[in-house]
Amino acid sequence: MMKRITNIKKLNLIANTIRQDVVKMLYEAKSGHSAGSIGLADIYTALYFSVLYHDPQKPDWPDRDRHVLSNGHVCPVLYATLANAGYFPKKELMTLRKLGSRLQGHPHRGTLPGIENSSGPLGQGLSQAVGMALVAKAEQKKWRVYCMVSDGEQQEGQIWEAAMLAAKYKLGNLTVIMDRNNIQIDGYTEEVVPLEPLTEKYRAFGWHVIDVDGHNIKQIIDACNESRAVYERPTIIIAHTIPGKAVSFMEHRFEWHGKPPSKEDMDKALAELENVRKLIEEEEI
Ligand SMILES: Cc1ncc(C[n+]2csc(CCOP(=O)(O)OP(=O)(O)O)c2C)c(N)n1
Numbered sequence: 001m002m003k004r005i006t007n008i009k010k011l012n013l014i015a016n017t018i019r020q021d022v023v024k025m026l027y028e029a030k031s032g033h034s035a036g037s038i039g040l041a042d043i044y045t046a047l048y049f050s051v052l053y054h055d056p057q058k059p060d061w062p063d064r065d066r067h068v069l070s071n072g073h074v075c076p077v078l079y080a081t082l083a084n085a086g087y088f089p090k091k092e093l094m095t096l097r098k099l100g101s102r103l104q105g106h107p108h109r110g111t112l113p114g115i116e117n118s119s120g121p122l123g124q125g126l127s128q129a130v131g132m133a134l135v136a137k138a139e140q141k142k143w144r145v146y147c148m149v150s151d152g153e154q155q156e157g158q159i160w161e162a163a164m165l166a167a168k169y170k171l172g173n174l175t176v177i178m179d180r181n182n183i184q185i186d187g188y189t190e191e192v193v194p195l196e197p198l199t200e201k202y203r204a205f206g207w208h209v210i211d212v213d214g215h216n217i218k219q220i221i222d223a224c225n226e227s228r229a230v231y232e233r234p235t236i237i238i239a240h241t242i243p244g245k246a247v248s249f250m251e252h253r254f255e256w257h258g259k260p261p262s263k264e265d266m267d268k269a270l271a272e273l274e275n276v277r278k279l280i281e282e283e284e285i
C-alpha cells in the first residue's frame, strides 16, 4: 500500500519534479501535449501521493481505487506521476511516443502498469468511470473511482449521458475532477462553444459540485475527502487550473495545447522550474 504524504511542502516538491519530467519527456518525444499536462501536475500529485488507495507494487490489487483518465492526450503527466510513485522505472519516461514503447501518445490499458483505461477519443472516459463505479456499487466494494475529464470534453454529448446515468444510480463512489483550464485545441472554450455555468449545470444534473484552485494541493485533497463523505450522489470537483502552470511562456496559451518544447524552450522551462523548486524549499510558496 502506498504511504500517504500529508506534508504540503513535500507534495509541492513532487509536483515540481513531475513538471520537470513532463518538459523533458515532451522535448525528447518531439511531439505531444504540453499545456494541459503541465497544468495538471498538482492534481496528479495529490491523487497518487495522498488520495488514492493503491499499491505501485501490486497494480492489479482488486481493492485499489481506480483512476480513469478521460482526456487521454494529457497522459505525459499521468506517466510521470506513475513513474515517480514507483510503478515503473523513471528512465522509461524518455521513451514517450517512441515505436514499441509502453508509453504511447495516448494511454493503452494492459500495456503499462497503473493504466486503468485506454483513452484518446474525447468524451468517453466518464462513461468508462460510471461503468466501473456501477460494478463497485453492485458488488458492494469499498473502492472508489476517480475520473479526470477536461473542459473541452464538456462539448461532447456523451459526457452528459454519463452524468445523467451517474445521478440515476446515485453513484456516491464516483469523484470526477474537471481540468477547467479554459483552453482547448485551437482557442478558449468560451469562444469555441461556451460551457458556463458549469457548476449550475452539474448541480441541475443531480451532482455534488465543489470548486477548487487546481494548484492548491490542500484544497484538492480536502475536496476529495469531502466527496468521500457524500452519499447517494456523484461529486465533480471543478479544478480551476492554469494551462502550462509555472512555465511562464506557456501559461494560459492555447498555442501550447499540442506543441512540445524546443531545446531552447526546455532550457528556459527547466531554469524556471528550478527557481520554483528553490522557493518551495524556502517555503516561499
Ligand atoms: C472525439 C475527439 N475529437 C477531437 C479530438 C482531437 N482533440 C485532441 S485534444 C482536443 C482539445 C480538447 O480540449 P481540452 O481537453 O480541454 O484540451 P487542453 O485543455 O488539454 O488543451 C481535441 C479537439 C479527440 N482527441 N477526440
Ligand SMILES: [Mg+2]
Pocket: 036, 150, 151, 152, 179, 180, 181, 182, 183, 184
Ligand atoms: Mg482544456
